[in-house]
Amino acid sequence: xxxxxxxxxxxxxxxxxxxxxxxxxxxxxxxxxxxxxxxxxxxxxxxxxxxxxxxxxxxxxxxxxxxxxxxxxxxxxxxxxxxxxxxxxxxxxxxxxxxxxxxxxxxxxxxxxxxxxxxxxxxxxxxxxxxxxxxxxxxxxxxxxxxxxxxxx
Amino acid sequence: xxxxxxxxxxxxxxxxxxxxxxxxxxxxxxxxxxxxxxxxxxxxxxxxxxxxxxxxxxxxxxxxxxxxxxxxxxxxxxxxxxxxxxxxxxxxxxxxxxxxxxxxxxxxxxxxxxxxxxxxxxxxxxxxxxxxxxxxxxxxxxxxxxxxxxxxxxxxxxxxxxxxxxxxxxxxxxxxxxxxxxxxxxxxxxxxxxxxxxxxxxxxxxxxxxxxxxxxxxxxxxxxxxxxxxxxxxxxxxxxxxxxxxxxxxxxxxxxxxxxxxxxxxxxxxxxxxxxxxxxxxxxxxxxxxxxxxxxxxxxxxxxxxxxxxxxxxxxxxxxxxxxxxxxxxxxxxxxxxxxxxxxxxxxxxxxxxxxxxxxxxxxxxxxxxxxxxxxxxxxxxxxxxxxxxxxxxxxxxxxxxxxxxxxxxxxxxxxxxxxxxxxxxxxxxxxxxxxxxxxxxxxxxxxxxxxxxxxxxxxxxxxxxxxxxxxxxxxxxxxxxxxxxxxxxx
Numbered sequence: 189x190x191x192x193x194x195x196x197x198x199x200x201x202x203x204x205x206x207x208x209x210x211x212x213x214x215x216x217x218x219x220x221x222x223x224x225x226x227x228x229x230x231x232x233x234x235x236x237x238x239x240x241x242x243x244x245x246x247x248x249x250x251x252x253x254x255x256x257x258x259x260x261x262x263x264x265x266x267x268x269x270x271x272x273x274x275x276x277x278x279x280x281x282x283x284x285x286x287x288x289x290x291x292x293x294x295x296x297x298x299x300x301x302x303x304x305x306x307x308x309x310x311x312x313x314x315x316x317x318x319x320x321x322x323x324x325x326x327x328x329x330x331x332x333x334x335x336x337x338x339x340x341x
Numbered sequence: 342x343x344x345x346x347x348x349x350x351x352x353x354x355x356x357x358x359x360x361x362x363x364x365x366x367x368x369x370x371x372x373x374x375x376x377x378x379x380x381x382x383x384x385x386x387x388x389x390x391x392x393x394x395x396x397x398x399x400x401x402x403x404x405x406x407x408x409x410x411x412x413x414x415x416x417x418x419x420x421x422x423x424x425x426x427x428x429x430x431x432x433x434x435x436x437x438x439x440x441x442x443x444x445x446x447x448x449x450x451x452x453x454x455x456x457x458x459x460x461x462x463x464x465x466x467x468x469x470x471x472x473x474x475x476x477x478x479x480x481x482x483x484x485x486x487x488x489x490x491x492x493x494x495x496x497x498x499x500x501x502x503x504x505x506x507x508x509x510x511x512x513x514x515x516x517x518x519x520x521x522x523x524x525x526x527x528x529x530x531x532x533x534x535x536x537x538x539x540x541x542x543x544x545x546x547x548x549x550x551x552x553x554x555x556x557x558x559x560x561x562x563x564x565x566x567x568x569x570x571x572x573x574x575x576x577x578x579x580x581x582x583x584x585x586x587x588x589x590x591x592x593x594x595x596x597x598x599x600x601x602x603x604x605x606x607x608x609x610x611x612x613x614x615x616x617x618x619x620x621x622x623x624x625x626x627x628x629x630x631x632x633x634x635x636x637x638x639x640x641x642x643x644x645x646x647x648x649x650x651x652x653x654x655x656x657x658x659x660x661x662x663x664x665x666x667x668x669x670x671x672x673x674x675x676x677x678x679x680x681x682x683x684x685x686x687x688x689x690x691x692x693x694x695x696x697x698x699x700x701x702x703x704x705x706x707x708x709x710x711x712x713x714x715x716x717x718x719x720x721x722x723x724x725x726x727x728x729x730x731x732x733x734x735x736x737x738x739x740x741x742x743x744x745x746x747x748x749x750x751x752x753x754x755x756x757x758x759x760x761x762x763x764x765x766x767x768x769x770x771x772x773x774x775x776x777x778x779x780x781x782x783x784x785x786x787x788x789x790x791x792x793x794x795x796x797x798x799x800x801x802x803x804x805x806x807x808x809x810x811x812x813x814x815x816x817x818x819x820x821x822x823x824x825x826x827x828x829x830x831x832x
Contacts, residue, residue: 202767205423207361209763210511213749217529227530234792237528240785244517248510255503265767268560275559280759283734287751296598299738309559310754321731328739335762336390338743 201264204256211252218245237334275309295332295340300325349394350702359396359402359703360710366406367413368721370775372729373420374558374564379550379667383736385543386743390469393677393692398699399651400673401535404666405457405707408609408646413448417442417637425609425645428569428617432630432637439633444577447593447641448635452591453583454704458645459595460602460650461701464657465694467603468686472658475683480790481801487784490605490661492815494773496822497607497671498616505773508764513784515540520667522786523793535749540757541780542672544750545778548757549771550665551737556762558726559645590620591643598644600650608664610793650700657681657693662781665772668779676744724831742779 200208217224227236267273282305288300303321313316332338347357369380381400387397408425415426416433428455429449436445461695491513495505517540530536584591594616601612620640621630652663653670660682662668674681679689686693741754764771795801802807802808 202763206763206767206769207434210507214514220529221346224531226526228526234695234743234795234797235525236627237524241514243515244510244513244781248507248514250650251503251507251510255507258503264427265810271564272560275562276556276762278515279556279734280755281557283738283755286738287748287755290748295739295742299735302383303735306555306731306734307727310636310730311562312727319730321735324732325735328735332386334737336386336743338389340739340742341748 201266202261203264205267207255207259213251214245214249214252218242218249221245240260278309279306290341294329296325296329296339298341299328342690342694343698346691346698347690349691350457350699354392354394354395355398355699358391358399359699360706361702362399363404363406363707363710364714364760366403366408367711368717369403369657370407370410371413371715371719371721372410372724373409373414374563375729375733376411376424376550376666377404378546378669379554379733380667381430381666381673382543382546383740384735385669385673386740388677389743393679393689394695394699396677397511397670397679397692400670400705401696401700402703404649405453405646406576406710408649408706409450409711410644411644412453412638413719415498416445416721424626425613425641427610427650428613428641429638431817432560432632432634434740435631435633436635436638441577443635443787444579445633445635445638447579448638448713448714449575450708450715451579452473452594452642453646453711454708455591456598456646458701458704459592459643460599460647464650464700465485465654465697466535468658468693468697469690471654472683472686474499475659476685476687478807479805480787480794481804482807482811484784484787485802485808485815486659486790487661487787489811489815489818490655491780492818493607493779495607495731496571496818497611498647498770498773499607499611500770502822504769508769508771508773509777512774512779513781514763514776515545515778516781516785519782522782523789535747539782540666540753541744541750542779543676544754545757546669546775548674548754548759549761549775550592551733551740552754552758553771555730555734555737556729556758557765560762560766562726568810568825583635585671587639589638590623590640592618593619593623594640594643595647598647599651601644601662602648603654605655605661605663608772609628609648611647612644613641616640619712624703638668656699657685658683660783665775668772668775671779697818699825703741711729718748 221238227240276288283302286302290298300322301312303325304318307318326336329340332340366380370373370377380403382401384400386452388399409428411421412429415421415430417437419434420428421427421430433445433449436442490510495502495509498505498721518536520537521528527537598612601607617637617640618638621627621827624636652667654659655663656667656671662671671681679685736753737754741751743750744750761771791801803812
């Protein structure tokens with residue numbers, strides 16, 4: 189949150205959200221560091237597999253904490269209306285669904301579906317231009333499989 | 342070597358690759374928001390089945406074409422296709438408004454080619470000696486060099502140093518995931534095999550630059566170009582004498598672009614504006630700058646194209662990318678078995694020199710295709726996001742999958758897309774993250790190898806003339822940054 193001219197606090201913005209998320213991730217990684225990195229000591233002198241990650245994560249957490257404090261004094265990028273964020277979430281949800289379904293229904297169906305949802309989210313209203321993502325997905329699927337020899341799902 | 346490398350270029354596929362790359366680059370670069378980084382990242386899968394030389398030439402053609410393409414929308418619509426074209430827009434758009442858009446684009450094209458040729462010659466002259474010198478580097482020297490590169494990105498990358506530091510550290514943290522470079526212990530793999538290879542560069546790149554653009558457009562939902570009208574393009578020509586009169590500007594701008602390009606993380610925007618300001622301060626008719634001075638177009642264009650060759654010097658000789666685009670090119674080199682670094686010239690000298698010569702010779706088709714295609718590219722800028730971005734989303738999914746034929750990489754791409762969206766909305770710079778990701782693992786490896794060699798003693802980092810020189814450079818960089826910061830605070 190940043191203090192606005194009127195003396196109150198604005199809604200948290202993108203900077204605060206991103207910094208907060210990164211700080212939470214860095215602290216989480218520090219908390220699970222010993223579990224996630226096993227060290228087998230053979231009497232080596234010098235840093236082990238945990239040393240570098242520990243230093244970098246603590247440094248990152250410290251720098252993010254400083255950024256968070258400085259953010260409180262400076263104006264933030266507004267999060268925008270729920271509708272705008274909803275559009276981003278819709279693209280993410282449809283892409284995630286397409287990836288999840290791809291092993292079962294194949295690349296073409298998944299990619300074309302994701303492309304159509306992206307077009308709709310970006311404001312496409314006419315049915316005819318919806319053919320475009322389908323066409324592109326078909327070209328990419330055919331070209332990838334037969335031209336480049338990539339075993340697409 | 343040079344002659345053998347030239348013979349490698351006498352191949353139809355090399356010519357086709359260069360031409361296709363340049364045309365694709367001009368068209369993609371002209372679309373605001375789609376820079377060379379995204380274009381190259383999405384086109385890498387197309388090159389999988391190609392031989393290394395035509396594959397890299399195609400991608401470098403896209404790079405060259407896209408930088409000129411970026412100046413088309415900058416000059417005609419006042420909408421820079423790439424950030425480095427913002428300086429070109431100042432005088433270019435002023436020229437276009439008085440009906441000299443075609444002339445401005447010709448100046449931009451010729452200056453681009455001049456900058457490119459100059460920087461290619463510097464690249465050919467410097468890269469191999471630098472790589473040969475780097476063959477003497479041990480782990481301590483490599484660790485200090487990479488630390489210096491990361492420090493330069495933080496100190497001189499532009500914008501907030503704290504934000505750049507955060508991004509470098511985020512990239513370095515991401516590089517930790519996978520197997521430990523010394524002991525092979527899994528780190529932050531959460532018990533899955535997929536994480537053992539760590540985050541692959543290409544899916545992360547595609548996510549950060551392509552998928553995040555889709556998400557940003559879904560958030561903003563604004564036309565790329567809006568209702569801006571293209572000023573009429575009258576047929577015009579640029580005479581040789583006009584270019585001769587600005588020879589010093591072209592040369593100085595190319596020198597700035599090349600040598601700033603060699604410094605990691607600065608990119609092409611800073612040298613473009615530096616050259617513009619220098620050209621204005623040197624000009625007899627400085628008051629014409631901003632009102633449509635041809636030198637105001639030529640100076641930034643020569644500089645931002647000269648960055649290409651400059652940025653490739655540390656990328657190819659040391660494996661340290663100069664900016665986001667060269668990070669993508671580094672990824673492409675690695676995918677084709679040409680691992681950048683000191684051994685590149687020793688093991689693949691023929692291929693590398695063939696690529697250098699192609700980069701130099703491609704100036705000729707760049708001029709021809711630039712003149713032919715800038716009118717076509719104007720229409721491309723009119724493409725609506727709702728038509729373009731579904732294609733980018735599909736290509737992003739395909740590109741991420743095709744690197745290892747793995748859906749896991751596509752999930753990584755999507756995750757990187759979300760992070761890219763958040764970082765770009767929040768104003769955090771993305772290129773330092775990328776360079777942190779690339780340099781993080783080799784930096785840790787060199788650091789630990791050096792400490793293992795010295796038995797844990799830190800004296801090894803000041804134990805040779807090379808490391809002492811690098812420490813001196815680090816101290817010098819910190820001092821310069823401090824002085825510049827104080828001067829900025831005063832003004």
